[in-house]
Amino acid sequence: MGLPVEWLVNHVGGSVVQAVDVEEDRAMMLEAISAAATVRSQTAPNPWVGCVIVPSGDEPAALGATQPPGGLHAEAMALDLAGPTAAGAVAYVTLEPCCHHGRTPPCADALIAAGVRRVVIGVVDPDPQVRGQGIAHLRAAGIEVSVGVCAEEISEQLAPYLKQRSTGRPWVVLKLAASLDGRTAAPDGTSQWITGPLARADAHRLRAESDAVLVGAGTVRADDPALTVRDSEGRDPLRVVLGHIPDGARVQPALELGGDLGQVLDELGQRDVVQLLVEGGATVAHDFHRAGLVDRYVLYLAPVLFGGDDGRAVFAGSGAASMADVWRGRMVSVEQLGPDVRIELAPTGAGGAQTPGSSLTTGSARSGLAAA
Numbered sequence: 094m095g096l097p098v099e100w101l102v103n104h105v106g107g108s109v110v111q112a113v114d115v116e117e118d119r120a121m122m123l124e125a126i127s128a129a130a131t132v133r134s135q136t137a138p139n140p141w142v143g144c145v146i147v148p149s150g151d152e153p154a155a156l157g158a159t160q161p162p163g164g165l166h167a168e169a170m171a172l173d174l175a176g177p178t179a180a181g182a183v184a185y186v187t188l189e190p191c192c193h194h195g196r197t198p199p200c201a202d203a204l205i206a207a208g209v210r211r212v213v214i215g216v217v218d219p220d221p222q223v224r225g226q227g228i229a230h231l232r233a234a235g236i237e238v239s240v241g242v243c244a245e246e247i248s249e250q251l252a253p254y255l256k257q258r259s260t261g262r263p264w265v266v267l268k269l270a271a272s273l274d275g276r277t278a279a280p281d282g283t284s285q286w287i288t289g290p291l292a293r294a295d296a297h298r299l300r301a302e303s304d305a306v307l308v309g310a311g312t313v314r315a316d317d318p319a320l321t322v323r324d325s326e327g328r329d330p331l332r333v334v335l336g337h338i339p340d341g342a343r344v345q346p347a348l349e350l351g352g353d354l355g356q357v358l359d360e361l362g363q364r365d366v367v368q369l370l371v372e373g374g375a376t377v378a379h380d381f382h383r384a385g386l387v388d389r390y391v392l393y394l395a396p397v398l399f400g401g402d403d404g405r406a407v408f409a410g411s412g413a414a415s416m417a418d419v420w421r422g423r424m425v426s427v428e429q430l431g432p433d434v435r436i437e438l439a440p441t442g443a444g445g446a447q448t449p450g451s452s453l454t455t456g457s458a459r460s461g462l463a464a465a
């Protein structure tokens with residue numbers, strides 16, 4: 094579960110702040126959000142941030158977006174482009190500027206040195222090294238600061254980062270490909286391919302924007318997947334297998350983990366995994382879902398019918414005992430990809446993960462393995 098939007102707007106050293114020119118501010122912030130979207134899969138473990146510098150005269154606005162780790166942050170990139178026109182300008186930035194020395198110098202200092210007169214911020218950075226200090230630093234330098242413009246949109250765009258920095262655990266996306274009658278594999282264990290090439294390319298894009306991809310040992314034994322990014326641009330994620338990896342498996346090199354799923358997430362969060370893509374199979378999908386550890390479900394549904402109940406279902410294990418216990422979600426998006434449909438589902442309520450039913454606690458362990 095991430096932080097509520099109100100916290101991300103108002104947690105600025107105890108004071109609540111307001112935007113002044115809402116329409117203009119929103120228009121410019123939407124530009125910054127679009128810039129951030131272009132670098133979504135390139136910046137982790139850093140956040141994907143956008144920045145627009147709007148000079149006071151007729152000079153053109155300058156756009157920046159976070160570069161891969163070690164490269165320029167969004168503010169520095171936009172300031173470089175703006176040059177001297179940044180003096181007296183308004184800077185729009187989706188996330189609070191940093192104020193500490195990391196791999197790059199603090200962005201708050203760069204904005205102060207450039208002489209901007211006002212900084213408009215989408216959301217507060219929950220990273221303990223920032224948390225309102227960037228805002229305080231700008232204000233102490235006499236710069237007018239407004240916080241909370243397009244906060245809903247930015248909280249959605251940056252949800253994985255905001256969750257990882259505030260809870261220490263990665264944002265969990267559970268991906269499933271199923272027939273319209275809810276089957277993910279045939280009785281003989283084969284499941285390649287239920288969906289078509291467009292859905293599979295989209296799943297590779299999801300892999301590219303994730304820092305780690307996880308499957309159970311059952312899927313490694315059945316499918317011997319490589320879990321690399323092939324049908325999309327981007328780097329290969331860290332590969333994680335729950336249980337034992339057989340010798341010679343194509344997934345190698347991979348991290349072998351097991352036991353309590355909450356502890357698995359803690360371990361991955363410590364390894365700077367901001368987004369984890371869980372790719373199955375049915376046992377692992379069931380365990381993450383029933384433990385309430387999933388922040389987003391991405392279902393690819395193919396116009397295929399297995400026509401019986403002997404194929405593998407989406408989830409293996411016991412589910413809701415009665416209608417009062419069924420998990421209900423919210424459709425985030427529905428999209429047709431060639432012959433298939435892609436549905437993105439979110440748990441209801443603020444932020445992410447929600448536990449189905451009432452008798453389960455977060456975290457679950459396969460029997461016989463170390464548990465908390």
Ligand SMILES: NC(=O)c1ccc[n+]([C@@H]2O[C@H](COP(=O)([O-])OP(=O)(O)OC[C@H]3O[C@@H](n4cnc5c(N)ncnc54)[C@H](OP(=O)(O)O)[C@@H]3O)[C@@H](O)[C@H]2O)c1
Nearest residue numbers: 270277278284309310311312336351352373374375376377
């Ligand atoms: N359509 C799809 O989207 C999709 C995606 C992936 C897979 N599949 C299909 O799903 C089938 C495999 O599903 P499955 O349910 O048999 O396997 P699975 O969920 O991939 O793996 C389950 C196994 O992983 C290990 N495991 C799970 N949680 C663990 C934990 N917390 N700690 C340690 N080990 C853990 C256990 O291995 P041990 O048994 O070694 O103890 C467990 O039996 C295959 O037919 C595959 O083709 C379909």
